[in-house]
Amino acid sequence: MAHIRTSLAEIRQLEHAYETTIPRAFLDENQHVNVQYYVHLVERGLGEIFQRVGLGERYAAADEIGNFALEQHIRYLAELLQGDRVRVYIRLVDLSPKRAYFLAFLLNETREELAATVEVVMMNVDVKLRRGRPFPTVAKANLDALLARHRGLAWDPPVCGVMRV
Numbered sequence: 001m002a003h004i005r006t007s008l009a010e011i012r013q014l015e016h017a018y019e020t021t022i023p024r025a026f027l028d029e030n031q032h033v034n035v036q037y038y039v040h041l042v043e044r045g046l047g048e049i050f051q052r053v054g055l056g057e058r059y060a061a062a063d064e065i066g067n068f069a070l071e072q073h074i075r076y077l078a079e080l081l082q083g084d085r086v087r088v089y090i091r092l093v094d095l096s097p098k099r100a101y102f103l104a105f106l107l108n109e110t111r112e113e114l115a116a117t118v119e120v121v122m123m124n125v126d127v128k129l130r131r132g133r134p135f136p137t138v139a140k141a142n143l144d145a146l147l148a149r150h151r152g153l154a155w156d157p158p159v160c161g162v163m164r165v
Helices: 035-053 057-063 137-151
Strands: 016-021 065-076 085-095 099-108 113-126
Touching (some): 016 035, 035 065, 035 099, 035 137
Antiparallel strands (some): 016 085, 085 099
């Protein structure tokens, strides 16, 4: 696995999407955060991004449309422990009419280190038909604007290299 050279200052150029303090309930028998909670933290951050672009709960409830995860890749870089303050930053890496590719950064603000990256390819779906469906016009325009802002950053996203929209 390649070393991630992205700095904390670069990551903090993104708006943070979620923040929490790690509770005891997130720990496993090794006394660090269990795998499932890395995904949970990213899910909370993505939920905030979806709200910002118009794909949140109100959108899903009104139109019976949702977002399904198709693929994920997690890099564990440093332990997260009980009491650590964690912020989730999200970068949109790529976009198609129906799919979005996000890269989440889990920053341990307590210890000033990158704890993990999580890549997610998701698809907009018609929940009744269980099939992919293009993003609504307004949400797609908002996602296009977000992608343009993120592509305008002076640093490349440290992706695994095997995922695509």
